[in-house]
Structure formats: structure tokens, C-alpha cells
Amino acid sequence: MDPSCLAHRLTEDERQAFNRDGYLILEDVLTQEEVERLIGVVDCLHAAGEFEEGRTDETVSGRVNKIGFVGMDRSLFDLVACERTLPKVWGILGWNVYLYHSHLSITETEPGSYAPDGPTWRWHQDSGRLNQDMETEPRPRISIKVAYFLTDVSEEGRGNVWVVPGSHLRNKLERPESGMGQPEGAVPVMVKPGAAVIFDRRIWHTATPNFSSIVRKVLFYGYGYRWIRTRDEMEFPQAWYDESDPILQQMMGHSVNEYGRSSPTDADVPLKVWLSEHEPAVV
Numbered sequence: 001m002d003p004s005c006l007a008h009r010l011t012e013d014e015r016q017a018f019n020r021d022g023y024l025i026l027e028d029v030l031t032q033e034e035v036e037r038l039i040g041v042v043d044c045l046h047a048a049g050e051f052e053e054g055r056t057d058e059t060v061s062g063r064v065n066k067i068g069f070v071g072m073d074r075s076l077f078d079l080v081a082c083e084r085t086l087p088k089v090w091g092i093l094g095w096n097v098y099l100y101h102s103h104l105s106i107t108e109t110e111p112g113s114y115a116p117d118g119p120t121w122r123w124h125q126d127s128g129r130l131n132q133d134m135e136t137e138p139r140p141r142i143s144i145k146v147a148y149f150l151t152d153v154s155e156e157g158r159g160n161v162w163v164v165p166g167s168h169l170r171n172k173l174e175r176p177e178s179g180m181g182q183p184e185g186a187v188p189v190m191v192k193p194g195a196a197v198i199f200d201r202r203i204w205h206t207a208t209p210n211f212s213s214i215v216r217k218v219l220f221y222g223y224g225y226r227w228i229r230t231r232d233e234m235e236f237p238q239a240w241y242d243e244s245d246p247i248l249q250q251m252m253g254h255s256v257n258e259y260g261r262s263s264p265t266d267a268d269v270p271l272k273v274w275l276s277e278h279e280p281a282v283v
Contacts, residue, residue, distance in 0.1 A: 001247045001271075003278050005083035010091025018092065022168035022203035023189070029084050029196040030148060039150050041073045042104065042217055051106065060159070060207045062108030069104040070221075071236030076104075080221060081248040085146050085196050089223050092144055092198070095272040095283065096264060099251045100143065101222030101231035107159035107210040114157035114211045117181050121162065121206040123173055126199075126222075127231075131171075138169045138202065143224030145199045149191050150217040159210030160188040161197075168202035226255065226269075227262040246270035 010018075018024045030038070045051065051066045070076050080099050089097060125131050131139060153160050164186050167173055175183055183204070189197055199205070201222075210216050222231065234253060241252055250270050255261050260268035276283045 001081070001086075001245060001274055002083065005087055006279060008084045009087040009279070014088070015091065018198065018200070021165040022200040023163055023165070024088070024198045025189070025191060026085070026088070026196045026198070027192065028194050029082070030150075030194040032194065035150055035193045038075060038079075038148075038219070039217060041075055042106070042150065045072055046106065051104070060107060060209050062110055062210070063159070063207060064106050066104040066106075068102055068232035068234060069219075070099070070102045070234070071240075074240060076219070077236055077240050078248070079148070079219070080251045081245075082146075085198070086247075086251075088198055089144065089146065090271065090275070090282065093141075093223060093225065095269055095275055096226050097223050097251075097271075098226050098253055099221060099234070100224040100228050101145075101220075103220050103222075103232075105207075105216070105218045105220060107207070107216040109210050109213060109215060112209065112211055114209075116156075116162075116186075120175050120179050120182060121208055123164075123175060123183060123204050123206045125204055126201040137171055139171060141168075141200055141202060143201045143222055143228065145201065146221045146223065147197045147199065148219040148221075149195050149197070150193055150219065151214050152193050153188075153216060154190050154192050155212070156188050156190065157210070158212040158214060159216035160190060160208055161199075161205055162186050162188050162208055163199075163203050163205045165203075167204040168200040173204040223251075226250075226264065247274060 014024055050072060051064050070080060127143065134140065162182065164173065164183050173183055191197060241249060247270055256267045266273050272283055
């Protein structure tokens with residue numbers, strides 16, 4: 001981790017916006033060259049049938065989520081510790097974090113017309129049982145996702161994620177009783193290729209159909225506290241891990257022992273050690 005990454009630390013304005021809205025848009029995080037390279041990787045994997053066992057989305061035709069994709073290519077693995085976004089992650093969650101979840105989302109195009117005033121989409125919060133087992137109002141943040149958009153969703157109808165800004169602060173979402181239309185305040189997330197969007201896991205959101213001519217491709221990286229169990233299989237070549245710097249190793253699950261996940265020493269959390277030297281105010 002190079003100290004130059006501190007130029008991308010979370011600003012106070014970004015913190016306030018994230019706490020208020022539940023998501024944060026970061027434009028031009030990836031260069032055009034990086035976007036093209038990642039699209040090439042995704043397309044090759046797709047053409048080779050690597051996503052055939054991906055989880056399909058029953059509510060959106062042609063949408064596949066490949067869970068735990070980070071070990072499928074070195075470029076996907078290295079993006080776990082992206083120096084333009086990881087400072088935002090530790091700025092929000094702190095240093096006792098790691099990658100607990102990842103999914104690659106492809107939404108194929110489909111015929112039809114874009115109709116937000118049609119049937120209500122599948123609105124939900126992330127993390128499954130956590131939302132039933134936690135008793136507080138609102139529920140705790142616990143984790144966030146960084147989504148890298150590889151294709152253009154700067155217009156509506158392109159399989160955009162829709163969100164209700166500020167809804168991360170309430171446990172229930174009122175949906176139209178008629179089953180038609182979307183919740184009050186709902187908006188599409190519209191960004192250009194190369195943008196990253198950080199989502200609070202609690203924000204109410206939904207996938208939507210893709211009626212454009214562009215196949216939508218997004219990489220989602222989920223970061224949470226090190227005491228959370230992984231949400232999917234984190235399989236990757238051991239050599240990649242061995243060659244990585246200590247901070248990437250932490251992101252990929254390093255801990256001296258299991259006790260160190262909830263009561264870490266410096267040996268468990270190299271990110272804390274690095275921050276103690278380069279940005280002590282956050283430690």
C-alpha cells in the first residue's frame with residue numbers, strides 16, 4: 001500500500017453524504033484501460049462457461065450473479081485492495097475489516113419497455129438472516145459494498161440499481177399497496193463506466209431489467225468486520241496470496257488465529273499498523 005493512496009481518503013463531505021443517503025458515487029475510479037481490461041476478463045470467463053453455475057435472479061430476466069468471483073483472475077483479486085477505494089472503506093468501517101463477500105453481476109438485454117410505474121420490483125436489504133436476527137432500529141451497518149461499473153448505466157432502463165436514499169436508517173420500507181410502481185423517493189443509480197459506488201448494506205435497493213442494447217456488467221466487493229463469517233467461498237491460488245502485500249492478505253482473511261478476529265493484535269491487522277504510521281488519527 002503506497003502512501004499516495006491517502007489522496008483518496010474519505011472526506012468529511014463524503015462521510016456526511018454517505019451517512020445521510022446510504023450510498024456514495026465516485027466517478028472515474030477506474031481508467032478506460034482498466035475498464036477495457038476487466039471487461040475482457042469478464043467476457044472471456046463468460047465465454048468459457050465459468051458463470052453457468054452462477055445464481056440467477058428470478059425477478060430480472062437474463063441476470064446472473066457469480067458469487068465469490070475474486071479468485072477467477074488476478075486482476076479481480078488485486079482489485080480487492082484498490083488504492084482508490086480502500087481508503088474510503090476504512091474511512092467508513094475502520095481498520096478491522098476484510099473482504100467477506102463478492103459477486104459479479106451480468107444483466108443481459110431483454111425485449112420490452114422500461115416501466116418503473118409497472119409492477120413493484122424486488123426491494124430488499126442485503127445480508128439475509130442478519131436483518132431478521134438483529135433487534136435494533138435501525139439495524140447496524142456492519143458491512144458495505146464497493147461496486148465497480150464496467151458498462152454505461154448513465155441512463156435509465158439499463159439494468160440500473162435503484163435505491164431509496166436515506167432508507168438505510170429504517171428497518172421497513174413501505175411499498176405501493178397496489179403492487180404497481182416503486183416506493184416513494186426511489187431513484188436509479190446512473191453512472192459512467194469506471195465509476196465506483198459504495199453502498200451501505202442496509203439501504204433498500206433492487207435490481208431492474210435491462211432494456212438497452214448494452215449488457216450490464218458490475219463487480220461487487222463486500223467489506224465487513226473481521227469477526228463476520230464469509231458469505232461465500234473465497235477460493236484463490238495460494239501463490240497470489242503469498243505474493244501479496246500484508247494489507248491485501250488481511251483483506252483476504254489473514255489472522256494469526258481465530259481469537260484475533262474479534263480481539264486483534266497488530267500481527268492480525270497489518271492495515272492498523274500501516275495506518276499507525278501513515279494516518280494515526282484514524283487508529
